[in-house]
Amino acid sequence: MRQPRSDYERPRAMYMPRSRGALTGLLLILLGAWGALVPFFGPNIDWAYTTDPAWTWTTAKGWLEVLPGAVTAVGGLLVLGSGNRAAASLGGWLAVFGGAWFVVGRAFAPTLAIGDVGQPAASTDLKRALLEITYFTGLGALIMFLGGAVLARVAVRHARDVVVAQPAPMAAPAAEPARTDQVAADEPAARGRTGRGFFGGGTGGGLFRRHHHAGV
Numbered sequence: 001m002r003q004p005r006s007d008y009e010r011p012r013a014m015y016m017p018r019s020r021g022a023l024t025g026l027l028l029i030l031l032g033a034w035g036a037l038v039p040f041f042g043p044n045i046d047w048a049y050t051t052d053p054a055w056t057w058t059t060a061k062g063w064l065e066v067l068p069g070a071v072t073a074v075g076g077l078l079v080l081g082s083g084n085r086a087a088a089s090l091g092g093w094l095a096v097f098g099g100a101w102f103v104v105g106r107a108f109a110p111t112l113a114i115g116d117v118g119q120p121a122a123s124t125d126l127k128r129a130l131l132e133i134t135y136f137t138g139l140g141a142l143i144m145f146l147g148g149a150v151l152a153r154v155a156v157r158h159a160r161d162v163v164v165a166q167p168a169p170m171a172a173p174a175a176e177p178a179r180t181d182q183v184a185a186d187e188p189a190a191r192g193r194t195g196r197g198f199f200g201g202g203t204g205g206g207l208f209r210r211h212h213h214a215g216v
Contacts, residue, residue, distance in 0.1 A: 021088050021153070024146050025080025028095050029073050031143050035102060036069025038135065039117075049135045050118035060115030064105045065135070072098035072143050079150050088154045095147030102140025 038047070039061045043054040052058065071094050078091030109116055120131035133139070 021079040021082065021091075021150060024150055025076045025078070025091070028076025028079060028143065028146055031139060031146070032069045032072030032074075032076055032098065034069070035072065035135075035139050036066045039065045047131070047134075048121045049131055051121050058115060058117075060109065060117045063114040064109060064117055068098040068101040068105065068140070071101070075147065085154045089151060092147045092150030092154065095150065096144050099140040099143030099147060102136050102143065106136065
């Protein structure tokens with residue numbers, strides 16, 4: 001009988017091992033934290049998207065960077081610590097939405113009147129492109145990829161997700177009744193007695209057994 005480990009004790013339809021989303025969940029937490037915090041500490045390391053001083057709060061930063069970063073980090077926490085497919089799937093969808101908002105949020109900012117984060121604070125085209133990638137488009141695309149990977153993995157139920165703690169009993173094949181040696185030995189004698197019958201057939205004779213008389 002196969003003995004289940006502690007995290008396999010209750011196999012069920014929505015169960016999944018916690019280790020399955022550990023790495024992806026951790027990456028989503030780190031990427032979400034980066035997206036939410038880099039607008040504030042970025043000027044200190046000469047990696048700023050705007051010319052605002054470090055740790056300056058604006059409405060645009062809150063809606064376009066802090067919000068999707070926080071949503072992504074929460075999704076990563078759900079994926080990291082969940083042993084349930086539904087919770088892990090919710091974490092994956094949160095990551096997808098957070099990453100998508102990093103990519104398209106600024107396009108909707110004028111319509112939603114949530115402000116503008118400005119332009120990259122860079123003196124070269126290369127640095128401007130890298131700031132765009134690490135702050136918004138590249139960051140969001142990577143988060144969406146990881147969130148989609150989570151959804152794909154939790155949608156598939158692996159064989160190791162179902163553990164049989166005790167094998168099901170198998171029905172024994174029907175066996176013919178055992179025949180003892182004594183029964184087998186008595187069968188010829190029984191057939192002989194039955195064959196003689198009432199009219200004296202067989203070797204033992206009967207009521208009207210024929211008598212052979214020697215001729216005179």
